[in-house]
Amino acid sequence: MTTLPMIDTDIHPAIEAHLDMPAMLPNDQLPSFEGDRIIQYREALREAMSEEMRHDKRVFLLGEEVAQYNGAYKISQGMLDEFGAKRIIDTPISENGFAGMAIAAAMSGLRPIVEFMSWSFSFVAADPILNNAPKMLYMSGGQFGCPIVFRGNDGAGGQLASTHSWCVEALYANVPGLKMAIPSNPYDAKGLLKTAIRDPDPVFFMESERMLGDKAHVPEEEYYIPFGQARLAREGDAVTLVSFGRPVHFCMEAAERLAAEGIEVDVLDMRTIRPLDIESIIERVKITNKVLVVDQSWPFASIASEVITQICERCFDWLDMAPARLNTADVPTPYAKGLEYDYLPNPERIVEAVKNMID
Amino acid sequence: MSKRMPATAPQSNDSKAVSSVTNKSNEITPAMMLEWLRQMQLIREFENRTMQAYQQAKIGGFCHIYSGQEACCVGTIAATNDDDPIVTAYRDHGHALARGMTPEACMAEMFGKVDGCAKGKGGSMHMFDKPNWLFGGHGIVSAQTPLGAGLAFAEKYKLEVMGEGKKKVSLAYLGDGAIDQGAFHEALNFSAVHDVPVIFIIENNGYSMGTAISRHTANADNLISRGQSYGINSIEIDGLDICHLYNEFKPFVDQCRENSRPGFVDLKTYRYQGHSMSDPQKYRTKDEVDAFKDKDSIAKLLSDLLGDGLITEAAWKDMQSEIKDQVRAAMDFAENSPIPEAGELYTDVYANPEKNLSPTATYTHGTKNPLM
């Protein structure tokens, strides 16, 4: 019987030779979150991609309207001018085809960034992104890695109705082999996207059309935000709100309103879903003893379901009451403005949910 | 006059086709031309008011304007029976109106009101009209293409297996960008293999969003080779001249219906506005747009009618002002229609809303659709 040697490196040999992973720092050693270099979320994304493309010729961007049109949402504005048409590539509306091609490019040692105009359109490419990318290393018995980033707009909020308003995180996070990041602000968008591009595994990166114009400080110097490292966006004592992506803003607004009534809540921004920083959640639950997960996916088998299960498994005894979740309404996304607002896990619904946990 | 005579059925490259149909009723009458003029002008006026309402934030979401392409939907729908099923993409206001949806129901939908064709749940991209055999506007590029084949398949099945109904043809409208999707090729192949009488109509406006056709699809000046490669009868038609369009398309439809075979049409057209309401259009010149406006399909039909003495300038003015009034009434109607009640969020989710389907929701049937 042959005995094969065990792999003793952190990074799998399938990818080790191609790897260029920077040091990953804890929150308190990252550059300051506050400052006066104010840029838009979309610019932060552009900076992340451009910096990484300057560092590494293997990195390229492809997607619909990314080049000549300068991006359907102007994320890649100016990148064609800087990097040329061989690295900023316009594709036909053939998501299945170009996602599949990019996956093979990643297996061949390149570092593709695939832009989906919206994650809602990624279903056309469901087979390659779910059946190929996350399973390649496993299926090949450790021969082929798949260092690729799929990114695009995720989530409802612009009256785009049911086919264009998908939150894909709960559906896709179910699949082992992929990583998932959902930044809620420009600082995180840049730092997490740079890490995603360097990461040797397929990363599903979720942005939001509703946040692309948001402005905040983004440091001058380069930085990489490690996956699986949440940020405590607000500290309180009454309830811990756990969220990610755009709903973090709903939580912050709700927290503000609750504070006006003397109720102080935590807001924990998870930044990545897979890996999930359950340790930070536990740490806060041990202090507040109450937790509400605010999640923009549908409730059934949602991210909230998973987070709450892990909380129950890991720190049940620290809870004063059943952990709660607040999801998007369990219906397809409606077009009408008022219905769409009610559908979202909006600040009013959060305030109400928190109050229910307090009296 | 030649433009009002039907063309002979186009040469078939379809091995199974038997070119036997010579439908004497295909001749264009003055009444038909006047009706087309009215419909095209209605769509033009409707879209002008749609753009205004969008700018006033009365309409939200993605909104795609049909102006410039009016002859495509009006001319092709005129060549079908009222109960032939059709399906299209998100640029769907024209198809809805040409199929007989009231401007009221169409505009109220975009205003997100209860009297809209989808009770405000669908918006601009999702015009559905069951009584008029419109199976939707669809938002995902090319998602409607297999649906179009399925509509024809179902009607054929009903006739052949269940002995119900009659010979029907379905129309599946899609843009030039949509032919780049796998779903398009799969639908063509299936239809050809299974003799499905669906006509794939490419409303070829030369652009897929901001990407000119030669940059997004191979063999861009020979799209009919796409259909031909599947053994599907395929023709190219100038979509700016509605009489010509009808003369070419009517016998084509008749033949697909008679032979129960698919068809493919590269219908050449142009859109005047941006891809959607949020497109700065830097990818084309104003000169290009103006050159197409010089070939405007409404102006062309009008000049044919005037030239033949079938309409007077005065009658045209009257028609325009009637249409203005009609659309203004639709705007008022949409404005005054109520917004959906909060409970409407949980309706129409299930046809059989049993208990425990959701951890958070209780589903009900809600209000009846205003079109039903």
Ligand SMILES: Cc1ncc(C[n+]2csc(CCOP(=O)(O)OP(=O)(O)O)c2C)c(N)n1
């Ligand atoms: C699967 C998918 N990918 C991308 C989009 C975004 N999108 C909407 S319309 C469009 C261009 C389509 O052009 P074309 O098919 O020519 O139709 P036209 O708009 O010209 O009528 C794009 C890229 C989408 N809706 N669905």
Ligand SMILES: [Mg+2]
């Ligand atoms: Mg087009």
